Amino acid sequence: MKMSDSPLELEGHGSESSSARKAKVLGKAVSKIDLDGHDLPPSPAPSSPRNGKRYAIATELVYTEGSDQYNASSTPIYQSATFKQTSAGGEGEYDYTRSGNPTRTHLERHLAKIMRAERALVVASGMGALDVITRLLRPGDEVVTGDDLYGGTNRLLKYLSTHGGIIVHHVDTTKPDSVQRVLGPKTAIVLLETPTNPLIKIVDIPKIARLAHEANPQVLVAVDNTMLSPLLQNPLELGADIVYESGTKYLSGHHDLMAGVLAVNSSAVGEKLYFTINASGCGLAPFDSWLLMRGIKTLKVRMEQQQSNAQRIAEFLEAHGFKVRYPGLKSHPQHELHNTMARGAGAVLSFETGSVQISERIVEAAKLWAISVSFGCVNSLISMPCRMSHASIDAKTRQERALPEDIIRLCVGIEDADDLIDDLSRALASAGAIRITPEGFHAIDRGPPAKLDTLSNNIF
Numbered sequence: 001m002k003m004s005d006s007p008l009e010l011e012g013h014g015s016e017s018s019s020a021r022k023a024k025v026l027g028k029a030v031s032k033i034d035l036d037g038h039d040l041p042p043s044p045a046p047s048s049p050r051n052g053k054r055y056a057i058a059t060e061l062v063y064t065e066g067s068d069q070y071n072a073s074s075t076p077i078y079q080s081a082t083f084k085q086t087s088a089g090g091e092g093e094y095d096y097t098r099s100g101n102p103t104r105t106h107l108e109r110h111l112a113k114i115m116r117a118e119r120a121l122v123v124a125s126g127m128g129a130l131d132v133i134t135r136l137l138r139p140g141d142e143v144v145t146g147d148d149l150y151g152g153t154n155r156l157l158k159y160l161s162t163h164g165g166i167i168v169h170h171v172d173t174t175k176p177d178s179v180q181r182v183l184g185p186k187t188a189i190v191l192l193e194t195p196t197n198p199l200i201k202i203v204d205i206p207k208i209a210r211l212a213h214e215a216n217p218q219v220l221v222a223v224d225n226t227m228l229s230p231l232l233q234n235p236l237e238l239g240a241d242i243v244y245e246s247g248t249k250y251l252s253g254h255h256d257l258m259a260g261v262l263a264v265n266s267s268a269v270g271e272k273l274y275f276t277i278n279a280s281g282c283g284l285a286p287f288d289s290w291l292l293m294r295g296i297k298t299l300k301v302r303m304e305q306q307q308s309n310a311q312r313i314a315e316f317l318e319a320h321g322f323k324v325r326y327p328g329l330k331s332h333p334q335h336e337l338h339n340t341m342a343r344g345a346g347a348v349l350s351f352e353t354g355s356v357q358i359s360e361r362i363v364e365a366a367k368l369w370a371i372s373v374s375f376g377c378v379n380s381l382i383s384m385p386c387r388m389s390h391a392s393i394d395a396k397t398r399q400e401r402a403l404p405e406d407i408i409r410l411c412v413g414i415e416d417a418d419d420l421i422d423d424l425s426r427a428l429a430s431a432g433a434i435r436i437t438p439e440g441f442h443a444i445d446r447g448p449p450a451k452l453d454t455l456s457n458n459i460f
């Protein structure tokens, strides 16, 4: 609503500009109306994320500021590579979609609000986001990171260490002392995942961020928040300098697009990241930006259903004797730590059977659970990380890092929880993973897999 359209039209006096005066008086009279948020720059750009009233996340996810010239409820897809200029000086807000596109800008500003960030940027995939971050590195720089990481992250870091002159330290990031030991004047980035994929280990972001910044104020602490999404955790508020996530997962929610999201509170770091995105051309395309914007609006309802299903399934598996890794379980060694940082446990859990063959049979016997990589989708997924998402980590490294070969990862969707449990029970029975008695059923104890006997750095 433009001020001049307001039914609360005011009589003017004094030297104060009329719109400022109206805003002041209206602000007092109707404090719930978002006067700042509605005083928008022209279509299609929404107002800066720092302007206007802050709402609860449920509202922020669906409420978008700004509108196009026809007041379209859904921000239009500006499917155009170029934008005509009004003068030879080329002063238009947009000139070329690699450099900027109104649909992408709208999404970025929406994400900045949700991620509690000064600036958000969107790129073609989660790995693209990490690639943009690592372009801040120079040969000789050091990266400190975890020993349980998404396989693709591990692969990119390995490539940088073999081809880019970057030194990468993989340590157990659940132990801040281990991180502290390798921090030094050459540390440029501390890269954290929490919960880790797929061992679901929890990393103390505030503590590690403090240690890293004390050791070297120039260090950038980057957190991969893919497992939880901004609905459940805001790493920037926990001391991180950069947060990134795969928009392919919870943010979009339907496995129909690839995207990566970056968010920062330092405009200088934001500018550097934007430079790389424009220079390398990895910004998210207009259609995918629109699709991601649509997905974000249902993040809360999806995630809450997925999370409550995941809790039921984790408790079900644990009650029947399986070793389950899920931060929502009190038995998780870092359950309390997780709750100090996050507003929920998410919907990814893993469990072990003690046998690779049994695990394979379970995965193949499940029907509602699709055998698929990725997570965050409305459909439930089942996978064997060592064969699938983490296959790019060689077998020797997997063994050194105590990644159990039989581990099964469940990425829980929004289906009916009883149906999911029935389907899983049937798969466990047909795979021979459980002993069925008149009292019920229980996991068959196969002891630890032989190859992993000698490994001790497993937190469980």
Ligand SMILES: Cc1ncc(COP(=O)(O)O)c(C=O)c1O
Binding pocket: 125, 126, 127, 128, 150, 152, 153, 193, 197, 224, 226, 227, 245, 246, 247, 248, 249, 258, 259, 260, 374
């Ligand atoms: C934790 C985590 N981070 C980053 C990525 C990379 O995201 P994308 O597949 O969108 O490149 C993935 C999965 O692919 C992931 O699981």
Ligand SMILES: N[C@@H](CCSC[C@H](N)C(=O)O)C(=O)O
Binding pocket: 150, 152, 197, 372, 373, 374, 375, 388, 389, 390, 392
């Ligand atoms: N073939 C892909 C595997 C992608 S795994 C996707 C996801 N992060 C997960 O953890 O399931 C590749 O080589 O990257």
